Amino acid sequence: MTTAEYDVIVLGAGVAGENAADRAVQGGLTAVIVEPELVGGECSYWACVPSKALLRPAQAMRAAQKVKGAADAVTGPLDVDAVFERRDFFAAEWADAGQVEWLESAGIDLIRGAGRLSGEREVTVALGDGGARKLRARHAVVVATGSRAAMPRIAGLADAQPWTSREATSAPAAPTSLVIIGGGVVAAEMATAYAGFGTEVTMLSRGGILTTMEPFAGDRVADSLRAMGVVIHENAETHSVNREGDTVTVTLVDGRTIEAEELLVATGREPRTSDIGLETVGLTPGEWIATDDTMRVQGNHWLYAVGDVTHRALLTHQGKYQARAAGDVIAARAAGTAIDDQPWGRHVATADHVAVPQVTFTEPEVASVGLTAHTARAAGLTVEVIDYDLGAVSGASLREDHYEGAARMVVDRERSVIVGATFVGADVAELLHAATTAIVGEIPLSRLWHAVPAFPTMSEVWLRLLEGYGRDSAQSV
Numbered sequence: 001m002t003t004a005e006y007d008v009i010v011l012g013a014g015v016a017g018e019n020a021a022d023r024a025v026q027g028g029l030t031a032v033i034v035e036p037e038l039v040g041g042e043c044s045y046w047a048c049v050p051s052k053a054l055l056r057p058a059q060a061m062r063a064a065q066k067v068k069g070a071a072d073a074v075t076g077p078l079d080v081d082a083v084f085e086r087r088d089f090f091a092a093e094w095a096d097a098g099q100v101e102w103l104e105s106a107g108i109d110l111i112r113g114a115g116r117l118s119g120e121r122e123v124t125v126a127l128g129d130g131g132a133r134k135l136r137a138r139h140a141v142v143v144a145t146g147s148r149a150a151m152p153r154i155a156g157l158a159d160a161q162p163w164t165s166r167e168a169t170s171a172p173a174a175p176t177s178l179v180i181i182g183g184g185v186v187a188a189e190m191a192t193a194y195a196g197f198g199t200e201v202t203m204l205s206r207g208g209i210l211t212t213m214e215p216f217a218g219d220r221v222a223d224s225l226r227a228m229g230v231v232i233h234e235n236a237e238t239h240s241v242n243r244e245g246d247t248v249t250v251t252l253v254d255g256r257t258i259e260a261e262e263l264l265v266a267t268g269r270e271p272r273t274s275d276i277g278l279e280t281v282g283l284t285p286g287e288w289i290a291t292d293d294t295m296r297v298q299g300n301h302w303l304y305a306v307g308d309v310t311h312r313a314l315l316t317h318q319g320k321y322q323a324r325a326a327g328d329v330i331a332a333r334a335a336g337t338a339i340d341d342q343p344w345g346r347h348v349a350t351a352d353h354v355a356v357p358q359v360t361f362t363e364p365e366v367a368s369v370g371l372t373a374h375t376a377r378a379a380g381l382t383v384e385v386i387d388y389d390l391g392a393v394s395g396a397s398l399r400e401d402h403y404e405g406a407a408r409m410v411v412d413r414e415r416s417v418i419v420g421a422t423f424v425g426a427d428v429a430e431l432l433h434a435a436t437t438a439i440v441g442e443i444p445l446s447r448l449w450h451a452v453p454a455f456p457t458m459s460e461v462w463l464r465l466l467e468g469y470g471r472d473s474a475q476s477v
Ligand SMILES: Cc1cc2nc3c(=O)[nH]c(=O)nc-3n(C[C@H](O)[C@H](O)[C@H](O)COP(=O)(O)OP(=O)(O)OC[C@H]3O[C@@H](n4cnc5c(N)ncnc54)[C@H](O)[C@@H]3O)c2cc1C
Pocket: 011, 012, 013, 014, 015, 016, 017, 034, 035, 036, 037, 038, 039, 040, 041, 042, 043, 046, 047, 048, 049, 051, 052, 113, 114, 115, 116, 144, 145, 146, 147, 165, 169, 186, 272, 275, 276, 306, 307, 308, 309, 313, 314, 315, 316, 317, 318, 319
């Protein structure tokens, strides 16, 4: 078996692996990425990009229909075939030539195959042609093998050939009916997309909808899904599943049954670590990989993990953020230069703990960052919660007739800084980064009064939220 040596070996060419390798190379090191599937990973082909491509056309159509003067110009149905074609384009027809070209331009080598740790700083790759290749890392191995859809233990589920997020985002056409198990982000986004295509959608949620967010977010998304014709069963525990030909029957614990052409299971993720040799480095196969804030795995000074596989924040932008820290710290440690691993330093992913932004692309959109009122109180903070009706902001009412939305700012009273924010409504995604900046910068509310939002934009909600808190309260710190 041939052995090749690199400064850094990265397992997995998803967004996190690509960025870790890139930063290491920019830091003067050599790097190779090992990838058994498509370069670009889940986000590019089966997650963020195709799901948003499926969602956007109906959202654009409905947005125009909510503006008098434009509404009469948009009266036809959605061209569903064209939506799927556009999605195919955004998923690059599930071919990775463009991403491979980028790897080459970035000076990163690629080996196609499945990698396994086989000892200290050593990886063995099972190549696509049945052969094997050994790789040695002079400095570091980065595990970026991501996550896959978790399959709950439900009688008959595997035999019923359910969709996971992969099939839901890459389906060639919309089924006539779809039942979704789950009430989280994937379930809510895919229910929105398929309802827009005319599919009869039923959601089965063990609890409610988007329950990890502020309660008003899930309530508004559920109301809107119902208005689109989606049937939502909350507190619904699935007992068993059975497929007969083109019909899947889901039986709930209380005896009710739901039939549909397809079944989507959207019940969370599990790490892709069951067969990557974790046992050879003292870790447990099948588990998430814990790291310190420089993304290094405790007990193995040469081993790092980034992205979903760490379970820190299962989002593309956070995985890339972690990867930038890891690639830079690996290069710095290799060069023997100073490490900046204090909170908010160059070589740490501090934001994972306090300011993770997320946009759920439902209608209404949900944009959230940091703590909710509930998690802030549970963390022991002295919390003040400011709510405002987003529809009462001029920028929102100009954007859409009868705009409906809500905004919440969660303040740590002792420091007089924002620790969380949630916006619900059309086009709130672009409001989020201001909140993230305020949290990361720990900007005192007294200073935020001087950040004047332009009129008439939806950002004026910031002024209303500050007024809700009170200028005197903001000054008192
Ligand atoms: C439906 C859906 C929609 C989403 N939408 C968004 C969104 O809008 N915004 C957002 O921020 N996040 C979104 N996410 C989350 C986002 O997709 C993930 O956080 C992101 O893809 C994780 O990137 P990663 O590089 O850690 O892992 P992945 O993208 O999973 O990449 C891991 C790579 O490792 C490879 N690999 C596996 N085993 C091995 C091995 N043994 N050797 C070598 N390579 C291996 C895999 O083939 C894969 O290519 C969504 C997720 C889903 C499911």
